[in-house]
Amino acid sequence: MFRGVRGAITIQENTEQGVLQATDRLFTQLISENGIEPEQVASVFISVTDDITTEAFPARAMRTMEGWEYVPVMCMKEIDVKGALEKCIRVMMHINTDKDQREIKHVYLEGAQVLRPDLQS
Template identity: 70%
Template structure:
C-alpha cells in the first residue's frame, strides 16, 4: 500500500545554508520516525513558499546515500493571503504495511501551526 508521509518546516532566512540545513533536519526526522528505506519510496514532492529562492531543497535528498534513483520534484506552494512564510513542505509517497494512523507526520518550527493535531504525533 502506498501511504503519504507529510512534513513541513520553516526557515528564519532565505539562504542556501538555512534551507539545506532545515530540509536535511526535516527529511532525517521523517525517514527515521517512519523507518523509510529509499527503495520503498515511489516519489517525493517538495514545495516552498514564494519567499524561498536561494536553493533547491530536493538537493538534500538527492545527495543522501541510496536516494539517487528516487524521483524528487521541487515546486512552488500556492500563494494564499496570510499563509505561513518561509515554509518547506514535503510529501513522500511510501510503500508500507503501516496503517494511516501509524504514519508519523513531522511538523517542525513554525510549521507546527499547519497541523497542530499532528505536530506532536507519536
Template identity: 60%
Template sequence: MIRGVRGAITVTEDSNEEVLLETARLAKEMARANNIDPDTIASVIISTTTDISSAFPARAVRSIEGWTYVPVMCTHEMNVPGALEKCIRLLMHINTDKTQKEIQHIYLNEAVQLRPDLVK
C-alpha cells in the same frame, strides 16, 4: 500499498545553506519516525512558499546517503495572504503495510502550527 507521509519545516532566512540543511533535516526525521528505507520511497514532492528561491530543496534530499535515486520534484505553494512564511513542505510517497493512522507526519520549527493535532 502506497501511503503519503507529510512534513513541513520553516527556515529563518532564504539562504542556500539553511534551505538545504533544514530540508535534509526534515526528510531524515520523516524517515526516522516512520522507519523508512530509501528503497521503499516511490517519490517525494517538495513545495516551498514563494519567498524561498535561493536553492532547490530537492538537492538536499538527493544528497542524503542512499537517496540518490529517489525521484524528487520541487514546486511552489499557493501564495495565500496570511499563510505561514518561509515554509518547506514534503509529501513522501512510500511503499508500506502501515495504516494511515500509523503514519507519523512531521512538523518542525514554526510549521508545528500547520497541524498541531499531528505534532507529538
C-alpha cells in the same frame, strides 16, 4: 499499500545553507520516525513558499543522503495564499508500506507546527 507521509519546516534565513539544512533536518526526521528505506519511496514532492528565493533546490538535501540518489523528486512553488505561513518547505513522500494510516508519523517542525497542531505529540 501506498501511503503519503507529510512534513513541513520553516526556515530562518532565505539562504542556500538555510534551505538545505532545514530540508535535511526534515527528511532525516521523516525517514527516522517512519523507518523509511529509499526502495520504499515511489516519489517525493517538495514545495516552497514564494518568499523562498535562494538558488538552492531543497531536493539537493535528499540527494546527498546515501541511497537516495535515484528517488524521483520534484520541487515546486506552494500556492500564494494571503496570510499563509511564510518561509515554509513542505514535503509529501509517497511510500510503499504495510503501516496503517494512523501509524504514519507526519513531521512538522519549527513554525510549521501551526499547520497541523492535531498531529503534535
